[in-house]
Amino acid sequence: MRTIDAVDTVSFDGTEVTMLDQTRLPGERVRLTIQDTAQMHEAIRTLRVRGAPAIGVAAAFGLWLGVRALPDDTPRAEAETQLRREQAYLAGARPTAVNLTWALERCAAEALQTPGSTADLKRAALEAAIRLRSDEEATTRRIGEHGAALLAGLQGVLTHCNAGSAATVGLGTALAPIYVAAERGHVLHVFADETRPLLQGARITAWELQEAGVPVTVITDSMAAVVMRQGKVGAVIVGCDRVAANGDVANKIGTYGVALLARAHGLPFYVAGPTSTIDLATPDGDHIEIEQRAAQEVTHHGGVAMAPAGVDVFNPAFDVTPAELVTALITERGVIYPPYTQGLRDVKA
Numbered sequence: 001m002r003t004i005d006a007v008d009t010v011s012f013d014g015t016e017v018t019m020l021d022q023t024r025l026p027g028e029r030v031r032l033t034i035q036d037t038a039q040m041h042e043a044i045r046t047l048r049v050r051g052a053p054a055i056g057v058a059a060a061f062g063l064w065l066g067v068r069a070l071p072d073d074t075p076r077a078e079a080e081t082q083l084r085r086e087q088a089y090l091a092g093a094r095p096t097a098v099n100l101t102w103a104l105e106r107c108a109a110e111a112l113q114t115p116g117s118t119a120d121l122k123r124a125a126l127e128a129a130i131r132l133r134s135d136e137e138a139t140t141r142r143i144g145e146h147g148a149a150l151l152a153g154l155q156g157v158l159t160h161c162n163a164g165s166a167a168t169v170g171l172g173t174a175l176a177p178i179y180v181a182a183e184r185g186h187v188l189h190v191f192a193d194e195t196r197p198l199l200q201g202a203r204i205t206a207w208e209l210q211e212a213g214v215p216v217t218v219i220t221d222s223m224a225a226v227v228m229r230q231g232k233v234g235a236v237i238v239g240c241d242r243v244a245a246n247g248d249v250a251n252k253i254g255t256y257g258v259a260l261l262a263r264a265h266g267l268p269f270y271v272a273g274p275t276s277t278i279d280l281a282t283p284d285g286d287h288i289e290i291e292q293r294a295a296q297e298v299t300h301h302g303g304v305a306m307a308p309a310g311v312d313v314f315n316p317a318f319d320v321t322p323a324e325l326v327t328a329l330i331t332e333r334g335v336i337y338p339p340y341t342q343g344l345r346d347v348k349a
């Protein structure tokens, strides 16, 4: 049985925090060294690192970068104030993926609860980020194992955006079941929505599946319906950026439409994600803040205008799929079926 190699999205090499610049994919593999919180904030904001779990781990390392340069003889109280300041700054990079604030809160708490000097605080912040990365990496394999069982007997699946290894620090979320199935000899054919406007599907999902030797067909977002009607896929599987307490799912823009198409064609619509993406404090999808991004992402491609100057543009980065359109939620702690409210509380307990 072959094993799938994960994309090294963001990691600590013993000295520096480095990341794969996903804005350069698929044509270039450029690795960046991130030196401070301003660079980390920019990297998250501009999607050099992206995907809810990957954003969380990146921000956790960013929190350490925010105190790394403090002299060890800095009064502990000053260091703690600096850490909290950097936590708030990094939390503002992108609003929708709950992993960003969740990871920062987890790692800040671990650091602040560690007694001692500023040197102890700095060390604890780094160790918290390293531990988070390890936990989230292991989580993706468990998502893959739970999800692979749901894909048994299928030949094709459709996915939207990139919820693969490049969106996490392991096998991915939506693609993890596909990778685990491939490792077990069940090689599915993936139809990848290109996912306008930033094309994470065409640029990143297709790239990582090709690297893994999993057959992939890139389609435009408008082709999803005909692919379903022609029976080329037996299920849809996507990732998530925030799951509300009632099971409503925020994910890349276009996901809601794909869920409606799946329902219209009698196909299961699976959402895969770690329990760290479940947010019980958000009651339903109407309470999820949807990131609005720059008009130029829609009106331009490669610096070339594809719409008249000054035209109005609507560019939400995410939409919300109502829980009633979700067949099942695949987490590292098992598969949750509707009604979701209790099941989500159980896996978060």
Ligand SMILES: CSC[C@H]1O[C@H](OP(=O)(O)O)[C@H](O)[C@@H]1O
Binding pocket: 047, 050, 051, 052, 053, 160, 161, 162, 163, 164, 167, 168, 172, 173, 174, 200, 238, 239, 240, 241, 251, 252, 253, 317
């Ligand atoms: C495993 S989370 C992946 C999730 O994140 C993506 O958004 P973005 O590329 O803007 O970070 C998309 O919603 C994916 O499903």
